[in-house]
Structures are given as structure tokens and as C-alpha cells.
Amino acid sequence: MNAVAIDKRAVAASFSRAASTYDQVAELQRQVGSNLLARLPDDLQPHSLVDLGCGTGYFTRALNARFERPVLGLDIAEGMLCFARTKGPEHAAWIAADAEALPLRGDSQHLLFSSLALQWCPDLGRALSEARRVLLPGGCMAFNTLVEGTLGELRGAWEQVDGYVHVNRFMPLAQLQVVLAEAGFARWHCEVETHVLHYPQLSALTHELKALGAHNLNAGRPGGLTGRARLRALTAAYETYRQVAGLPATYQVAQIILYK
8 A cells, every 4th residue: 555545534434434343244354363363472471562453352352362461452443442442351451543653652562463454554664663663672563464466356357347446455565575674673574375255246245345444445446336337347247257166355465473
């Protein structure tokens, strides 16, 4: 993502609206976040930790259970934070915050955890600079993000219909690796997972994206409602991807660990 392509206010508003429906359809999000959590070193015992882009607080609770420590939940979407507060954990603190301008002291955190949040940052390099600033020496940041190739089937189908931007753009892996290499961390590791979900029909996918708050947030998207003729054309184009299991939707997820 870049500053031209994404509007933070639109991101915050979209995810705030999705707070009450997000957990009902977030199976993939729980899976890739659990995979990230499993990548943390077994001997890691952080005394101060943050769930950055905590959303409904699912992984805030998971971090609290694993480390038996209070967790600070940060998110740009006030609606998500309001929902998270109702779920706990009891000792969590919830703060509205921008990953590119963290309201945290330098050298104050042992662990920053962030699952499927930083792809919505206009400037990932700035977010990583902030993360490095607030981490203690020897501290760890674990995050995952979507990269180019995600929802490629939906993008390809729309390209057969019109020239508008209908699908969120994600950073190419090569560009992500450059950003990671230039972020100033002592060492880092990046591994990409491919997840393919299947849907009985296109509407099941589009309804899920809306319920997640992750539908099209890019500049260049069409205004107003999509006409019936374009929807019929999109459905026909997407049907060319159909497999035995259903209509595929591919997600490319980079799982990253960095050490200060």
C-alpha cells in the first residue's frame, strides 16, 4: 500500500463498521495469526507487549493467555476497540492509535505483535521505524501482512469487466523484502504462506469481505452501486476460475519476525 492508494480514515471507518461481524467470518485471519503466534520463540518471556492493530482483541486474549501478562491493544478503528473492551481480557488496556505514530515511549516494549493490520499502512517503512523506536534492545516484532497475489482471482475477473480499481492492492514481495532490509533491525526472517479458500458462489466471498471490513479501500474505486450488468459480467468472469471445491480466493501472507 502507499499513501495515494489508501486513506487511513476510510480504513478506520470500514473496520469500525465491521466490528460486530468480523469474528463471525474471520477464520483465515485466526489461522494466519495463530501461525504467527506459533513462530514466536519458545523461550520468549516478554514483560511488556503490544497487540498492534488488535481489532476485536482475539490475539490480545491469545497473547495474554500465552504469556500471562497484561497486553496493550492498539487499533486505529474506534469501533473495533469498543467491541474488544467488551470481550476482555480483564487486564488489557485499549488505545486508539496509528501504527505510524505510536503513543509509546522509546525502548519500552519487549514484544510487538501485529496480525493482518500493517498492510493498511500507507507507509510500512514508517510503521517499522516506529516499531523499532519503541522496542527495547533485543526486543522482537512479529507481524504478518498480505502481499501481491492476494485475491488475484477477483482482480482478474474484474479486469475483464472494466478499468476501475475494485480489489485492494498489496505490496509485491520483493518490495516488502527491501523495506524489511532497510528498516534497521538487527536481523529478520520472512516466509510466505499461500492460503486458498473456496466459496460456493461469488456473493459468499464479497459478503465475507464486507463483513471483515476489508472490501475495496483503494483510490480509483468506482463510486455508487455496481450495476446488475457489471455484476453478471463479473460473475461470469469469476466462474472461469471454478474448481471442484468451489470458487477459489487466494491469499498470500508474509509471516515476519524482526529483532532489534
